[in-house]
Amino acid sequence: MKIALVGFGKMGHMIKQIALNRGNEVVATIDPIATDADVKAKNASEIAEAVKKSGAEAVIEFTHPSVVLDNIKALISTDIPVIVGTTGWYAHLDEVKNVVKSKNASLFYAANYSIGVNLFYKIVKEAASIISEYDEYDAAVWESHHNQKADSPSGTALDVAKKVMEGMKQKTELVIGNFDGKPKKEQLQVASTRVGSVPGTHTVYFDSVADTIELTHTARSREGFALGAVVAAEFMANGLKSGALKKGETYTMTDLMK
Ligand SMILES: NC(=O)c1ccc[n+]([C@@H]2O[C@H](COP(=O)([O-])OP(=O)(O)OC[C@H]3O[C@@H](n4cnc5c(N)ncnc54)[C@H](O)[C@@H]3O)[C@@H](O)[C@H]2O)c1
Incomplete structure (x- = not known):
């Protein structure tokens, strides 16, 4: 599966490694500061544009609480499933769920992917x-x-x-x-x-x-969070393709856990 990463800090790097180990392709890493990111972008609409251009089948967002809400809103307009790891925006959860529904988008979020x-x-x-x-x-x-x-x-x-x-x-x-x-x-x-x-x-x-x-x-390391985020991306992309999951819905770990 082709994955784009928004935020290429500690989590972004670990997610890339785990995504590759599981046989996925990381088609874009986007970050305003990280020197090894493929795309240097900060503005949410620029980020969404870069994700679209990358051909990703899922995008994983681990950035900063101060930018996550703008990123989510821009990314759910791309018609690509969005997996969000950044926390600190849940006061806006109902608002975001309504936007996901109205745009027929797909979102997965978790405060903890482990x-x-x-x-x-x-x-x-x-x-x-x-x-x-x-x-x-x-x-x-x-x-x-x-x-x-x-x-x-x-x-x-x-x-x-x-x-x-x-x-x-x-x-x-x-x-x-x-x-x-x-x-x-x-x-x-x-x-x-x-x-x-x-x-x-x-x-x-x-x-x-x-x-x-x-x-x-x-938690012994960040690895458990990174693995969970990649598993969630696979769950979303595969589930939407097979029809097991529906567009317009917001999913979380209780949907993924046995
Ligand atoms: N849900 C979970 O399981 C889980 C687990 C670990 C961390 N987190 C959260 O994930 C977030 C990132 O954690 P981290 O340890 O990678 O932090 P980090 O500081 O190492 O990395 C964050 C990266 O985001 C980049 N960034 C900042 N603004 C951006 C923007 N507008 N667009 C794109 N990239 C931007 C920064 O340049 C930085 O490289 C934090 O909010 C953290 O609390 C969640």
Whole structure:
């Protein structure tokens, strides 16, 4: 399959390697700064034009939260399935889904492409619903990432918190960062640390007077994210060709996972 990459930074390079290893062709790498990118473009419409010209059958976007929304809007006008890895734009998700529908485009997005993290979501939800039967347990979410990460908390931490809240009905309010005073019983805190080169660690604490139950997912490298993004691109291009997937729809990891 022919793949175009928008954003040729740490993730873009790793995705290229994995795409090639899986027998795909990378027909364009587009980035305003990376010296080894095929096309130097910054403007979203220029980027979309370069993707169209490349003959790509799927385009994978890993850039920066400040540009991702413009890129998505331009790329979904190309009639090529768009796979987005950049986080930090989900407040606009409904708006984007409507544009995808109205343009009969196809979009795949995930705050975390790692298969392990998506298993972790299921485990956390199940654990939270078991523990919610025991009123003495409180819960919290903590995440740590490298000091180059632009958004905070991570999109993954917010998804983990969503899973805790789906399982634990007593947690109804999300608190990002610090509490202003003592926490209320219904509040679920999501705390972040930015340090060094951590590829991504997410922990859920279930805490009682007697003990703590900790569930942690630790990413060992970025490879798991890159592999997931390439698998998603294959899933979209093949699924649209075979008719298993429909245009006008927005897909995510729950559609891809067993
Ligand atoms: N969803 C996931 O599983 C997942 C996993 C890892 C990283 N991410 C996210 O992916 C994004 C990229 O991560 P990274 O580690 O590769 O960052 P990076 O800083 O190494 O690379 C980003 C690249 O995007 C380029 N860029 C900036 N503006 C651009 C534009 N308008 N058009 C094209 N390229 C542009 C930069 O020049 C840079 O080379 C971040 O938002 C990160 O949080 C998501």
